[in-house]
Amino acid sequence: MVAWIGTAVRIGLAVVWAWAGLAKISDPQAAAQAVRVYRILPESLVKPFGYGLPFLELALALLLLVGLGTRIAAVISGVLLLVYIGSIASVWARGISIDCGCFGGGGAVAASKTQYWQEILRDCGFLLLSGWLIWRPKTRLSLDGWLTA
Amino acid sequence: MSQHTDRTEDVMSNKNDGGKRSARERMQAERAKQEAAARKRRQLTVILAALVVIAAAVVIGIVVQNGRSSSYNAAADAPAGTVGNTRLLIPVGGTTAPSTVTIYEDPRCPACEQFETGMKSTINQLLAQGKIQIQYHIASFIDRHDGGKGSKNAANALACAQNVGLFHNYHDVLYANQPDETNDAWADKTILISLAKQVPGLDSPAFESCVNNNTYGSWVTAVQSDFDKSGYNSTPTVLLNGTSAYSTYNGEDISPANFTKWVDTANKGKPLASIPSASAQALASPTAHNNLPASAGAGHS
Known part of the structure; x- marks a missing residue:
């Protein structure tokens, strides 16, 4: 039963990452700008992160979908989500008004249109999914199970 | 006497049994250790494979997106x-x-x-x-x-x-x-x-x-x-x-x-x-x- 719940969690998190990653790859310039407006990274790192993060998300989606290295994928998912939550909190604390660009888009928005609470809560929800898989990485219908059978 | 003999046999057989058992236990322990090591290796292989997938995706992604961003002259x-x-x-x-x-x-x-x-x-x-x-x-x-x-x-x-x-x-x-x-x-x-x-x-x-x-x-x-x-x-x-x-x-x-x-x-x-x-x-x-x-x-x- 727990293993089946794990399968649902794993696929759920895979869908989240796939959606987040796919939404960011069509316009590299917009992806870079979504990173730039956080004003955390120096300009020289803006493009590597803007271009690379969506593919990190897609790789995590792929690994979780097939259940390969579920625990390490969940650990990296958790770390990434903590980084995202921290970045959003940092932007919020510094009084910058942006869209988090979590699922595409991003960039500056009017101060009245920020949604930091919702964005952080949503990421915390995803963090719970990652936590479950770190705690119980053995799931049904996974490559992990097949490889270690 | 017979008691004694019996006891001796008992002791001897006990000794024998103990010897066999410990050999079996050693073998089992050895096999378990090997299995644990093999499992560890498989786990490490899986982790490594996952990390390779991630690294390859990120590197390919950065290169592709760099190439796609228009060059302006x-x-x-x-x-x-x-x-x-x-x-x-x-x-x-x-x-x-x-x-x-x-x-x-x-x-x-x-x-x-x-x-x-x-x-x-x-x-x-x-x-x-x-x-x-x-x-x-x-x-x-x-x-x-x-x-x-x-x-x-x-x-x-x-x-x-x-x-x-x-x-x-x-x-x-x-x-x-x-x-x-x-x-x-x-x-x-x-x-x-x-x-x-x-x-x-x-x-x-x-x-x-x-x-x-x-x-x-x-x-x-x-x-x-x-x-x-x-x-x-x-x-x-x-x-x-x-x-x-x-x-x-x-x-x-x-x-x-x-x-x-x-x-x-x-x-x-x-x-x-x-x-x-x-x-x-x-x-x-x-x-x-x-x-x-x-x-x-x-x-x-």
């Missing part, structure tokens, strides 16, 4: 008459005018349309008097925000107009006919071409192919990239000699009267630019192309 890709280090700016007005007004605008931006509607007569008058020159940055980020292609198409069409020296007129026609922000009407290039017919001398086969082929696409991307890095994050951004003048300047709200006053104050004691009287008259005329009535889209923000 100022010498070859910018429309004629553009200025600035990398020719991203469109100048309007006499270049010797004492004040420079820098305007960042997105063709789909409703606040820009309001700024244009409210201020263009004043700005055109100041241009005609040789008091200001304008440097336009044509941004195109609303396509990202709201989805669509209208900003980029319009920015490219504006570059096509700039290339034949008719940017300013076409710019004013576009703002006078701007669709609602969420209506991506300019995704349809034929609308941009039909609006060009309102500017005498602009519509031509060359202009139409320039619009249809997205000829200045890499320039449009480069201008937006420059805006992204500028630190300004909304349009319109209006600077008077480098100081923000929208929507306030030195604590005063922008208005035709105030803007003229600000420019006059900044220009005090400086010679004005001389511009050809024909273009000065055209700019100052209330019936000129650039003084069209406000579009129905006005008032939306």
Whole structure:
């Protein structure tokens, strides 16, 4: 039963990452700008992160979908989500008004249109999914199970 | 005796049993250890495979996206008459005018349309008097925000107009006919071409192919990239000699009267630019192309 719940969690998190990653790859310039407006990274790192993060998300989606290295994928998912939550909190604390660009888009928005609470809560929800898989990485219908059978 | 013997046998057999058992236990322990080691190896292999997948995806992604971001070459890709280090700016007005007004605008931006509607007569008058020159940055980020292609198409069409020296007129026609922000009407290039017919001398086969082929696409991307890095994050951004003048300047709200006053104050004691009287008259005329009535889209923000 727990293993089946794990399968649902794993696929759920895979869908989240796939959606987040796919939404960011069509316009590299917009992806870079979504990173730039956080004003955390120096300009020289803006493009590597803007271009690379969506593919990190897609790789995590792929690994979780097939259940390969579920625990390490969940650990990296958790770390990434903590980084995202921290970045959003940092932007919020510094009084910058942006869209988090979590699922595409991003960039500056009017101060009245920020949604930091919702964005952080949503990421915390995803963090719970990652936590479950770190705690119980053995799931049904996974490559992990097949490889270690 | 027999008891003794029995006991001896017992002890002996016990000893024997114990020996066998410990051998079996040792074998089992050894096998368990080997299995644990094998499991560990498999786990490490899986982790390694996962990390390889991730690293490969990220590296390939960065390389692919780098290749996709358009390479802009100022010498070859910018429309004629553009200025600035990398020719991203469109100048309007006499270049010797004492004040420079820098305007960042997105063709789909409703606040820009309001700024244009409210201020263009004043700005055109100041241009005609040789008091200001304008440097336009044509941004195109609303396509990202709201989805669509209208900003980029319009920015490219504006570059096509700039290339034949008719940017300013076409710019004013576009703002006078701007669709609602969420209506991506300019995704349809034929609308941009039909609006060009309102500017005498602009519509031509060359202009139409320039619009249809997205000829200045890499320039449009480069201008937006420059805006992204500028630190300004909304349009319109209006600077008077480098100081923000929208929507306030030195604590005063922008208005035709105030803007003229600000420019006059900044220009005090400086010679004005001389511009050809024909273009000065055209700019100052209330019936000129650039003084069209406000579009129905006005008032939306």
